[in-house]
Amino acid sequence: MSGLDKIKGKAKEAVGGVTGSDGLRAEGQAQQLKHDEEEKAAEARRLAERHEERAARHAEKEQRHQGT
Secondary structure (H helix, E strand, O other): OOHHHHHHHHHHHHHHHHHOOHHHHHHHHHHHHHHHHHHHHHHHHHHHHHHHHHHHHHHHHHHHHHOO
16 A cells, blocks of 8 residues: 555556556556545544554443442
8 A cells, every 4th residue: 555556547547648658548547446445444443443443442441330
């Protein structure tokens, strides 16, 4: 998931536009969209991990309070 993938996609799209290659243009657009979706998925995983960590901390606090 590097920004390089998005740059390559933009380059393919531009070359496809200049050369009139609809296939290359479409490939570049698809590559950019794939990169964007991978970034969104990575962010969702990071967010889920933060929520899991918070839930674990709350569970620890709950266990400590049950003992008193």
